[in-house]
Amino acid sequence: MSGTLVLAADPMLAGDIGLVEVVLTLAKVVVAFAFLLVAVMLMIWFERKLLGGMHQRFGPTIAGPFGILQTLADGTKLFFKEDLVPDRSDRFVFKLAPYLSLVPAFLAFAIVPLGGDFNNGGQVEWWGRTTYLQVADPPIGILLFLAMSSVAVYGVMLAGWSSGSKYPLLGSVRASAQMVSYEAALGLAVASIVLVTGGLSTHDMVAVQAAEGYFGIIPRWNVIVTGLVPFIVFMIAGTAELNRPPFDLVEAEQELVGGFHTEYSSIRFALFFLAEFMNTITMSAIIVTLFFGGPAGPVLVSEVGGVGIAWAWGVVWFFLKLFVLLFCFVWMRATLPRFRYDQLMDLGWKALIPVALGWFLFLTALDVGRDRGWSEAAVTIVSLLVFAGAASLLVRAVRSGRRSRDLEAARPEADPVEERS
């Protein structure tokens, strides 16, 4: 190399370089950097704004009155998409899985009482026949719901497995572990309701809740009778069972692409979609039945033009309550961030199941005490003491387990020993 060192064609740097030159250069760098950052911000807004205008996209706020036609549009789109079956899939199981999701969602809804005047036994008389306003009232009652929610796991599990690729399999193993774990808490919460009802039939559950309440205004709903705890447990476990946010780890797109239904397209995907939303509605309806008195409520006008419409008020109350619960599900989705997988399992096994079990035993103790004529206050105090003792034991156990795990991880020679014989 020979000659003068040329830094740039900039005449400013040709001569001697002093403080002014350095400051000027630095200022240039900062300005250029800041401009680019701000420009990115503006460009994102600009692109989205222009695209928004150019697409003329009709979303759920615009399509039809109140945007109500959006679902029809989605459905039509899904129908016309190509229906793919992956080469490495297990074809029969792949095609079967969506139906295994759909059918349990339908069947569980059959036991939900939809209406009827429960101040008068909840029966309706149509064309000379007396009947209940529900599809079926089987002797196993609410157990049908639990059975269906355990069968629903198959849809998710087999969909993931039969796709013959990694992400769906991971997603489905995760989903089924989650659903199986939370079923226990769900069942224990239901057991509390069965205890205060004295039977499994959903019709009886509503009938018991329709009885005279407290102070003339507070209804005798199970959410109050069982002391709120089973409701909270059921609500959380139910959300997890539905794989809805904040428990939607099943389709955590950053980790698993689309989860168990990654390989599904067209109408088969639509079936999963349908099942998911149907399950949400069924779960809300079950919560209304179990905890909020189902269709029970006051009859404001019992006759219109000589035709008895007392039963219709049941329908009105039921749908009002259902609507509030569905709103809560959407609300939770909009508010809460997603759980991490270990947090999910911790919550299910170490919090919900012990709490639900303890509360169930407490309700049982109260029930036995009422039978034997024990003082209710004494039973409550003793139960709460036992409850506190068990809780502290559990917390200690969890803590010492975590400590020994941390210790093991911290030890340098703690790598797992190969166990080969």
Place this chain on the structure above:
Amino acid sequence: MAEAVFAVSAVLILAGAIGVVASRNPVHAALFLVQTLVGVAVLFVLNDAHFLAAVQVVVYAGAIVILFLFVIMLLGVDKAEELRIEPIFGQRPLAAVVGAALAAVLGTVVITGTDVLTGLRRAGGDRALDGDATDIERMGRVLFSDFAFAVEITAALLTVAVVGAVVLTRRASRSDVAASGDA
């Protein structure tokens, strides 16, 4: 009507049972097992044992077979097995003998029933409580009075099994292994 339901579910159960044994893919075998279990649940309903039917679906179909599927998927053994290798010597002739014995026992049970075709017999003997109590009430009463000890023993057994499983899956750290090696 009852005969028709019995015939349909019997076909389902037997087809499922054959499928479990005959299918080469473990996942398919597990699904056939579900078919058999659901068929048995239908038979329970046919005999007014509604609670047993529900338990059959919740526990067996909903939990146990799900667990089977879990293990199959996690171990990645969802491929057809190589059948020519016999891992334990003498296993297959022995299986044939045991199978024949089981068939003989079951055949005797069916033939000695009140109905030769279906093997129908009164379950529970004298213990079956009459009156209008539902099956769940009767079962609860019997389980927590006459069989209370058996229930508690089962509970203890399950607890031991869970603790055992946790201990077995716990990774042994090197110092533990060294200590046991010295002894």
